[in-house]
Amino acid sequence: MTYEEKRVWIRLVVAVLGYAAYVIVIVGRLGDRALPDVPYTDALLWTVGLAVAASIAAETAVNTAPGASRATDERDREIGRLGEHVGRSFVVIGAVAAMLMAMAGWDRFWIANVVYLCFVLSAILGGVAKVVVYRRGVPQW
Secondary structure, three states: OOHHHHHHHHHHHHHHHHHHHHHHHHHHHHOOOOHHHOOOHHHHHHHHHHHHHHHHHHHHHHHOOOOOOOOOOHHHHHHHHHHHHHHHHHHHHHHHHHHHHHHOOOOHHHHHHHHHHHHHHHHHHHHHHHHHHHHHOOOOO
8 A cells, every 4th residue: 555545544534533523522512402503613623623633643653654655656646636636526515505505694503514514525535536546546538
């Protein structure tokens, strides 16, 4: 497994676990309140911050492991570019959805959570696309 593929796996796992932790915290705070009334900003900011820190720590650990090589080649760059193109679709969907929700006067809770969900889906979809291409090869069009 190449260094870049390990980075893809780390980011994929961190994205899934981070979002799962966020959902667990929000559901835990729900109680008798309506969902938009749940305090979410601190959980959202901590989740994003800890996910970034966890990803950096895991990538650093992989990078400093004995025998680790950070060499990348043209295939890694192509896979990275393909995965970014695939994942970027959810960033656009999230931006458009947030814009429409803001114009319609939706609560900030929903707008923030749709944007966060689309970022996570972007990371997951892009990561899965990269893993599939690493395993099956770069498609030739």
